[in-house]
Amino acid sequence: MxxxxxxxxxxxxxxxxxxxxxxxxxxxxxxxxxxxxxxxxxxxxxxxxxxxxxxxxxxxxxxxxxxxxxxxxxxxxxxxxxxxxxxxxxxxxVKFQNHDDISSIENTAVASESQSAYSQLEYNELIGLIQQLTPSYRAVFNLYVIDGYSHEEIAQKLGISEGTSKSNLARARENLRSMLLKKGNDEYARVTR
Structure with a gap:
């Protein structure tokens, strides 16, 4: 052959x-x-x-x-x-060390500067930031946001409650917002030197 x-x-x-x-x-x-x-x-x-x-x-x-x-x-x-x-x-x-119930999370509005930062990210930068999340936040974020699973499906796959899934997603988003804002501030400081 x-x-x-x-x-x-x-x-x-x-x-x-x-x-x-x-x-x-x-x-x-x-x-x-x-x-x-x-x-x-x-x-x-x-x-x-x-x-x-x-x-x-x-x-x-x-x-x-x-x-x-x-x-x-x-x-x-x-x-x-x-x-x-x-x-x-x-x-x-991984042990589920970062499980919080949704009742302990306050609703937070997405800041307009976070939205613009999201839109400016390249794929590799976003993956790099997602990889910096804790394992439980990263798993829920990927399953919900990127792969389209529902909180019910995530709860079943990971053996957690739906509330924990929602909580982990909210905290993952907040952590990503913080990382994006810090990244934006770091880049601004570099440019102004």
């Missing part, structure tokens, strides 16, 4: 993965590594842990590829596997 024939279509790769064909698994991994890493980087604080989650996620993909519904987009299924793997990693490695 020539190398050019090794470039297979997604259905061929998935069929090969069903047969535990190592070459197909390798090609699928290489083809979707960047996408999977992007998903996982939102949930863990550094690249090394993200790589661990990606590898664990692909192991699950290879073990459960028969569960993939070919009528639906593969990337959506892969994203779900990676998110669930990241949440498993989170549950294994």
């Amino acid at each position: 020539l190398f050019s024939r090794a470039l297979k279509t997604l259905p061929e790769l998935l069929e090969g993965c069903l047969r535990n064909d190592r070459k197909c698994q390798e090609l699928l991994y290489k083809q979707f590594y960047g996408y999977a890493m992007g998903v996982c980087m939102r949930y863990v604080p550094n690249r090394d842990e993200a790589l661990e989650v990606v590898n664990d996620g692909f192991l699950k993909v290879f073990q459960k590829v028969q569960m993939y519904d070919a009528d639906k987009p593969f990337k959506a299924w892969l994203k779900k596997v990676m998110i669930n793997t990241a949440l498993d990693f989170y549950r294994q490695n």
Whole structure:
């Protein structure tokens, strides 16, 4: 078989993965590594842990590829596997030290300067700020804001109450606002020197 024939279509790769064909698994991994890493980087604080989650996620993909519904987009299924793997990693490695009930949170208005700061951020800067959040805040923020889960679904996935999910989201947003304002002030101070 020539190398050019090794470039297979997604259905061929998935069929090969069903047969535990190592070459197909390798090609699928290489083809979707960047996408999977992007998903996982939102949930863990550094690249090394993200790589661990990606590898664990692909192991699950290879073990459960028969569960993939070919009528639906593969990337959506892969994203779900990676998110669930990241949440498993989170549950294994982090104790829920920052759980507060929603009743202890005051409603805070979003300052207009925070909104403008959000709109000026580039993707990588935002990911960097999200990674600075505590693990519990980061998980809830990603699940709710980026991946579109409801507080009820988040509570079930993380084994917390809906109130705790709402509280963690409010605190994550407030922490991000503070980081953005500090970042803006630091950049202003640098420019005026």
